[in-house]
Amino acid sequence: MDRSIRTVEDVLKLLDDLFTPQADRWTSGAAAWWDTFYADRSRPVPFFEAKPDENLVSYLDRRLVRPGRALDLGCGPGRNALYLDSLGFQVDAVDLSPAAVDWAEERAREAGAGVRFHRGDAFALTGTELSGRYDLIYDSGCFHHLPPHRRISYLALLDQLLAPGGHFALTCFTDAENGGSDLPDAAFYRDARLHGGLAYTPQSLRRIFADLTEVEIRRMRDEPAESACFGEPFLVAALFRRAFRGPGG
Known part of the structure; x- marks a missing residue:
C-alpha cells in the first residue's frame, strides 16, 4: 500500500511520473533523450551553432539589461552563456543533459570563458549549486518543455533566485x-505526453509571470544563416523585470 503523498513536491513528482514512459523531454528520461539529441554535433540544427539569441543581443545593445550575475537555464551547448560571459557577466549555466554540458565546457575552454556549468535539474539544484540572487535569468527553449504543473516550481525558482530589479527573459514556442x-493543459495529462513542447501566447506569458513587470514581448526575428545571431519567428521572446520591492524581494 503506497500512501506517500504528503507535500506539494510529492504531488509534483507524482505528476512527473505520468510522463516518464515516453521520456518526453522531461522527468527521469529527459537527460537520456537530450543526450541522444546532442550526440551528433554535425547535424544542421540551428541552435547547435555558437550564436547568441538575437533578442538577447538586442537587450544588451539597447542597455535594457546590464552586466551582472546571470543564470542560463537549459543552456544546451552554451551559446548564450558564452556570449554573456564575453560581455562581463558572471555566469552560471545549467542543463539536464551531460552531453550538452560537456559540449558547452569544451567551447568555454576554447574561448577562455569563466562560465560555471552545472549538470542536472535546476529545481533540484536551487539552494545548493544555484544560490544567491541573479541580475539576469535567461531561458532559451527550456520553459516550453516543462509539463504544466512544473510552472509552480519554475515560479518558485524565479522568486528565490531573481534579484530585486533583476531581469528575467525567455524564448519559447508560440507557433x-x-x-x-496549443492543446489545453489538461490534454497533456490525458495523453501522458508533451507533444514536443507547449506553445505560449504573449497573453499567457503575461498571465503566468504576472508578478513581474513586462518590458517587451515580441516574436523573435528571423535571422538568416549568415547572421551572427540565432533567430526563428516561431518563437516568442519575452523580457520581464522584477520590482525592487515585492514578495520575496
Whole structure:
C-alpha cells in the first residue's frame, strides 16, 4: 500500500511520473533523450551553432539589461552563456543533459570563458549549486518543455533566485504549426505526453509571470544563416523585470 503523498513536491513528482514512459523531454528520461539529441554535433540544427539569441543581443545593445550575475537555464551547448560571459557577466549555466554540458565546457575552454556549468535539474539544484540572487535569468527553449504543473516550481525558482530589479527573459514556442502544441493543459495529462513542447501566447506569458513587470514581448526575428545571431519567428521572446520591492524581494 503506497500512501506517500504528503507535500506539494510529492504531488509534483507524482505528476512527473505520468510522463516518464515516453521520456518526453522531461522527468527521469529527459537527460537520456537530450543526450541522444546532442550526440551528433554535425547535424544542421540551428541552435547547435555558437550564436547568441538575437533578442538577447538586442537587450544588451539597447542597455535594457546590464552586466551582472546571470543564470542560463537549459543552456544546451552554451551559446548564450558564452556570449554573456564575453560581455562581463558572471555566469552560471545549467542543463539536464551531460552531453550538452560537456559540449558547452569544451567551447568555454576554447574561448577562455569563466562560465560555471552545472549538470542536472535546476529545481533540484536551487539552494545548493544555484544560490544567491541573479541580475539576469535567461531561458532559451527550456520553459516550453516543462509539463504544466512544473510552472509552480519554475515560479518558485524565479522568486528565490531573481534579484530585486533583476531581469528575467525567455524564448519559447508560440507557433503551434512549427513545434509547439496549443492543446489545453489538461490534454497533456490525458495523453501522458508533451507533444514536443507547449506553445505560449504573449497573453499567457503575461498571465503566468504576472508578478513581474513586462518590458517587451515580441516574436523573435528571423535571422538568416549568415547572421551572427540565432533567430526563428516561431518563437516568442519575452523580457520581464522584477520590482525592487515585492514578495520575496
